[in-house]
Amino acid sequence: MRAAINSRRCAASGTDSGGCEMGWGGKRHWKRQRDAWLARVREVEGFNRERSRGWHGAEWMTDNPGKFAHKRGRWGLRRRLTTWFLLVSLASVGLTTMITTAAVYNAQLQIAKAFPNIVGFQFDGPWWDRPQVLVTDPRFRAANEAFRNVTRTALWAGLGAFFLSGIAAAIVTRRLTRPIIALEDAANRLERGERDVKLRVPESKDELRTVTEAFNRLVEGLERQEAWRKRVVADIAHAIVERHAARRGGMSLRAE
CATH class of the missing domain: 1.10.287 (Helix Hairpins)
Structure with missing residues (x-):
């Protein structure tokens, strides 16, 4: 029924048969592609605005798809x-x-x-x-x-x-x-x-040493949070498995 409605809609809009066969899943895929393309265009427009504001002598690089990161300039x-x-x-x-x-x-x-x-x-x-x-x-x-x-x-x-x-x-x-x-x-x-990005602490007792120590403490905190998250996920998965096994055992006893 839905396929017939889609075919009538495609015929009314003048779309070819390949587009008609795309269905609702293909439309959702096309919408995701369109949103990604629009996000990419917005990133490029933002990059152009930042460059027009004064980043003329700087170098830019792309480290992730659709994301611009500022790189150290020559000056x-x-x-x-x-x-x-x-x-x-x-x-x-x-x-x-x-x-x-x-x-x-x-x-x-x-x-x-x-x-x-x-x-x-x-x-x-x-x-x-x-x-x-x-x-x-x-x-x-x-x-x-x-x-x-x-x-x-x-x-x-x-x-x-x-x-x-x-x-x-x-x-x-x-x-x-x-x-x-x-x-x-x-x-x-x-x-x-x-996560294993700890820095060597400078020997001089100044602001650079303080900033480096603060960054290392930040990395250690992130490592602890990551380890805690993994333990929580493992405990939840283990509890789900045990509960599923207990439920299957109860169902088998009922069947007997």
Whole structure:
């Protein structure tokens, strides 16, 4: 009867015979496929909205069907920290070099006052506003050469300090971000259903150690809940089997 009604409906709607033979089960399957496709479209639309809001430089990956997960971008925490450390070290090295060079130049001008053979103006005013002078004393020429050597040495020392600070910044940021990256990977594994994802606790007594210990306690709690759930399911299954066996035994006794 239902098949005849379905065939008349299909004929009225102009559907082919293959679609008519699909029946109610096929329609339910088609509805599930449609809902899954619509959910996928909504996920893609949400991803596009998030990307339009500022995720332009980030990388995205798909870990589960129909689900987008954010992946670390190229401009991560480690690179940002290293860049900021380098900028701060560059500013400090440049400022120190400028102050040292200015102090040496001021001392050179103070020494030049005592030389008798000076052709020029008075040494008055701030050091950056004093006019150039012409000195014919050979001792001042030697002092000028020493000033150049000191300036050159200060510049090279500044470059070396900047290079060493860059290496130190890379090492420090690597040590700082390694536990965070390990924590992120462990959280992703925990989301996928893994339970044996305990992390090594850092030796330093800081916030990273506290967060790692809290994550390990969370994993232990989930393991206990999983074990309790398995025991409950096993007990329920055992009780159902025993009750079914007792019922079958009672039915056999009644039959006898």
